[in-house]
Amino acid sequence: MKVLGIETSCDDTSVALYDGDGGVVENLVSSQADLHGVFGGVVPELASRAHLVNLLPLVDLLLRRRELRLRDLDGIAVTAGPGLLGALLVGLSTAKALARAAELPLVGIHHIEGHILANALTAELVLPAVVLVVSGGHSELVYMPEIGRYERLGGTVDDAAGEAFDKSAKLLGLPYPGGPHIDRLAAGGDPTRFELPRPLIHDERLIFSFSGLKTAVRLTVEQLPRPLSDRDVADVCRGVQDAIVDVLARRLAQAARRHHVRAVYLAGGVAANGGLRERVAADAAARGWHFVPPARVYCTDNAAMIAYAGHCHLAAGRRDGLDLDSFARAPLASWR
Numbered sequence: 297m298k299v300l301g302i303e304t305s306c307d308d309t310s311v312a313l314y315d316g317d318g319g320v321v322e323n324l325v326s327s328q329a330d331l332h333g334v335f336g337g338v339v340p341e342l343a344s345r346a347h348l349v350n351l352l353p354l355v356d357l358l359l360r361r362r363e364l365r366l367r368d369l370d371g372i373a374v375t376a377g378p379g380l381l382g383a384l385l386v387g388l389s390t391a392k393a394l395a396r397a398a399e400l401p402l403v404g405i406h407h408i409e410g411h412i413l414a415n416a417l418t419a420e421l422v423l424p425a426v427v428l429v430v431s432g433g434h435s436e437l438v439y440m441p442e443i444g445r446y447e448r449l450g451g452t453v454d455d456a457a458g459e460a461f462d463k464s465a466k467l468l469g470l471p472y473p474g475g476p477h478i479d480r481l482a483a484g485g486d487p488t489r490f491e492l493p494r495p496l497i498h499d500e501r502l503i504f505s506f507s508g509l510k511t512a513v514r515l516t517v518e519q520l521p522r523p524l525s526d527r528d529v530a531d532v533c534r535g536v537q538d539a540i541v542d543v544l545a546r547r548l549a550q551a552a553r554r555h556h557v558r559a560v561y562l563a564g565g566v567a568a569n570g571g572l573r574e575r576v577a578a579d580a581a582a583r584g585w586h587f588v589p590p591a592r593v594y595c596t597d598n599a600a601m602i603a604y605a606g607h608c609h610l611a612a613g614r615r616d617g618l619d620l621d622s623f624a625r626a627p628l629a630s631w632r
């Protein structure tokens with residue numbers, strides 16, 4: 297079964313083709329990072345307009361590269377939410393029009409289910425599992441007994457982990473999005489120089505809080521001489537990364553112990569973080585949990601994960617009508 301995936305929930309326009317026989321055969325991503333970079337964050341209206349310009353040419357390119365016509369496909373999967381409504385609407389209306397024109401089944405996908413199932417594109421899933429979903433807009437722990445069943449165990453009470461990375465990076469004068477820059481620079485930083493706070497670390501609940509970290513980073517940076525030296529920036533990056541990774545990994549381990557799972561997984565953009573992958577691998581090895589980090593290309597937004605999720609749902613007989621609507625927010629567990 298060949299499924300076309302479409303993802304436009306934020307600032308990446310992406311289309312992909314998942315083939316039940318061959319796995320992901322195309323995954324095209326047109327990033328808008330340069331467009332939004334000058335503003336230090338995503339500008340929703342600019343994102344929608346860029347999706348409008350880029351989406352159909354990307355679909356066209358994908359079909360040409362594979363020498364396929366729309367009618368050769370078996371279905372279309374599209375991110376219905378959560379995300380920026382205007383951006384989502386571009387993907388959704390395009391998917392509906394293509395499905396209608398070629399008489400193909402259409403299925404809407406919850407973006408976070410896409411991030412979670414991206415793990416299945418790297419290695420066969422071992423279940424039941426606890427997944428730490430850490431991205432630009434989410435930081436949650438999800439219990440997954442089987443594909444399609446998700447229970448939210450807890451999450452952030454304020455900022456998402458990706459936001460904590462990006463806001464800290466901004467305070468250090470690093471480009472947007474800052475997460476990958478902190479990851480790269482932290483590798484050369486001194487882990488003992490800046491001990492940043494680990495909020496709620498002794499709390500029994502499965503919750504995170506990152507807003508205090510941002511203030512601590514600001515106060516730390518304000519005390520350093522200007523202009524910031526490369527050494528100071530690298531050392532602060534190391535402090536930030538170690539603090540975020542420590543709280544995320546501890547909660548993931550806490551959730552995995554409570555739920556007696558066989559495996560732990562990472563999902564979302566922050567799952568690309570080198571420090572987090574290493575720490576979770578070490579914790580999993582010590583506890584006997586199965587863990588394979590998701591391939592980095594499938595961590596940040598991409599349509600391959602949406603095409604794969606669509607393949608699972610279409611194979612299970614699920615279809616959406618042309619009345620499928622986009623949504624800015626809705627919990628994964630209760631959506632539908």
Ligand SMILES: Nc1ncnc2c1ncn2[C@@H]1O[C@H](COP(=O)(O)OP(=O)(O)OP(=O)(O)O)[C@@H](O)[C@H]1O
Binds near residue numbers: 306379433459595
């Ligand atoms: N190597 C890395 N280390 C830390 N953070 C990273 C890394 N790579 C990407 N990120 C962060 O991941 C986030 C983007 O992830 P993603 O594309 O999944 O988010 P989003 O789609 O904007 O949010 P959501 O999925 O919640 O709607 C950004 O905050 C970015 O800084």
Ligand SMILES: [Mg+2]
Binds near residue numbers: 564
């Ligand atoms: Mg995302």
